[in-house]
Amino acid sequence: MTTRQLRVDFHTHSRFAISTSPSLDIKTLSEAAKRKGLDVLTTGDFTHPVWRDELKDDLSESGDGLYVSAKGTHFILGTEISCVFKQNDRGRRVHVLVLVPDFRAADALSDRLGELARLESDGRPIIKISALNLALMVWDVDDRSVIIPAHVWTPWYGLLGSKSGFDSIEEAFGEYSDRIRAVESGLSSDPAMNWRIGELDDRAIVSFSDAHSPGTMGREFTVVTSDMTFDGLSAAIQGGGIVETVEFFPENGKYHLNGHRKCNVILEPDETPSDGRCPVCRRPLTLGVVQRIDDLAVRPTQVSMTAGGLIESPDSRPPFRRLVRLNEVLSEASGVGPNTKTVGRTADALVAELGSEFDMLLNASESDIEAASNERVAAAILAVRRGDVEITPGYDGQHGKVTITL
Ligand SMILES: [Zn+2]
Numbered sequence: 001m002t003t004r005q006l007r008v009d010f011h012t013h014s015r016f017a018i019s020t021s022p023s024l025d026i027k028t029l030s031e032a033a034k035r036k037g038l039d040v041l042t043t044g045d046f047t048h049p050v051w052r053d054e055l056k057d058d059l060s061e062s063g064d065g066l067y068v069s070a071k072g073t074h075f076i077l078g079t080e081i082s083c084v085f086k087q088n089d090r091g092r093r094v095h096v097l098v099l100v101p102d103f104r105a106a107d108a109l110s111d112r113l114g115e116l117a118r119l120e121s122d123g124r125p126i127i128k129i130s131a132l133n134l135a136l137m138v139w140d141v142d143d144r145s146v147i148i149p150a151h152v153w154t155p156w157y158g159l160l161g162s163k164s165g166f167d168s169i170e171e172a173f174g175e176y177s178d179r180i181r182a183v184e185s186g187l188s189s190d191p192a193m194n195w196r197i198g199e200l201d202d203r204a205i206v207s208f209s210d211a212h213s214p215g216t217m218g219r220e221f222t223v224v225t226s227d228m229t230f231d232g233l234s235a236a237i238q239g240g241g242i243v244e245t246v247e248f249f250p251e252n253g254k255y256h257l258n259g260h261r262k263c264n265v266i267l268e269p270d271e272t273p274s275d276g277r278c279p280v281c282r283r284p285l286t287l288g289v290v291q292r293i294d295d296l297a298v299r300p301t302q303v304s305m306t307a308g309g310l311i312e313s314p315d316s317r318p319p320f321r322r323l324v325r326l327n328e329v330l331s332e333a334s335g336v337g338p339n340t341k342t343v344g345r346t347a348d349a350l351v352a353e354l355g356s357e358f359d360m361l362l363n364a365s366e367s368d369i370e371a372a373s374n375e376r377v378a379a380a381i382l383a384v385r386r387g388d389v390e391i392t393p394g395y396d397g398q399h400g401k402v403t404i405t406l
């Protein structure tokens with residue numbers, strides 16, 4: 001089978017996961033993928049019995065381990081599991097992405113997990129099982145299945161997070177850690193931050209959206225070279241075929257710096273009291289991703305940026321670039337809200353003229369963008385590509401804010 005470059009987003013959800021948009025069915029997911037320019041998505045939430053039935057109705061098998069919707073979007077069967085357990089005397093809460101090659105595996109895994117939790121109550125089920133035992137179960141169901149620790153640095157639910165995670169992949173997975181070949185960097189960290197961690201030197205850093213609505217799909221994604229098969233994509237995202245990742249500005253993420261939202265306290269690691277307590281209320285601060293990576297890092301950040309905005313490592317790991325969502329770019333350029341009609345109309349005109357949102361945001365020429373919209377919009381898109389933005393960092397569950405320098 002022929003290989004080509006594919007944009008993949010393997011952390012998505014359906015309307016059956018808690019706090020997701022009620023519009024998230026296969027038709028909406030497919031339309032959003034087309035509009036954004038994504039080639040392969042996960043179904044998300046396959047352990048949910050109603051959603052899995054719907055997937056069986058709405059998707060047809062397209063080849064080895066992939067499924068295709070009526071609109072022509074390719075899907076891989078995937079889900080996120082929230083593992084809640086105790087290990088080495090500490091309470092752990094860890095989110096893990098699971099990819100399986102067919103409905104037989106999805107059914108078998110759901111049967112086994114259904115003995116531990118009510119799978120119909122949440123598309124991203126909370127299960128009392130260790131991350132290791134979940135992984136062993138997933139591989140037992142089908143040896144080709146993939147386990148990827150999700151948003152690995154978030155204080156709550158990240159495998160390496162400060163609140164309920166581990167200090168290493170080794171600590172979590174023991175003798176099976178070699179089978180963990182990729183981690184999801186999450187919105188609050190970028191690959192450069194992950195390149196500082198020794199244990200991640202020979203592991204892939206992948207980026208996906210964790211979208212809870214059609215508009216946020218692909219806010220991060222991974223570009224791979226692969227054929228359209230489960231095994232091809234599995235090998236690609238686990239290190240064999242990553243071309244680059246496309247990232248949120250990590251400062252924008254909800255857990256970038258340290259702080260306390262209630263007390264309005266936001267601190268860089270070097271401003272944080274050594275006892276880790278809030279200077280206002282004296283309770284423990286929520287330590288963000290920058291602090292956590294500082295604590296576990298074996299080397300400082302080393303990056304360089306090309307003229308085209310590609311951020312590279314000194315030892316030729318897959319590079320990455322940064323992106324702001326189209327509606328937010330247009331909102332900045334026009335001075336009106338991202339969900340207004342003005343922004344919607346400009347976005348539609350750009351997509352009609354220049355292809356998908358990502359083709360336009362990443363590749364279209366300044367003059368083509370200007371012709372399809374106006375000078376300010378073109379300047380804003382070019383500024384994002386160069387990284388000319390000002391950012392108020394996120395902390396303690398509060399999103400950061402990106403302002404484009406115009
Ligand atoms: Zn999660």
Ligand SMILES: [Zn+2]
Binds near residue numbers: 280
């Ligand atoms: Zn406080």
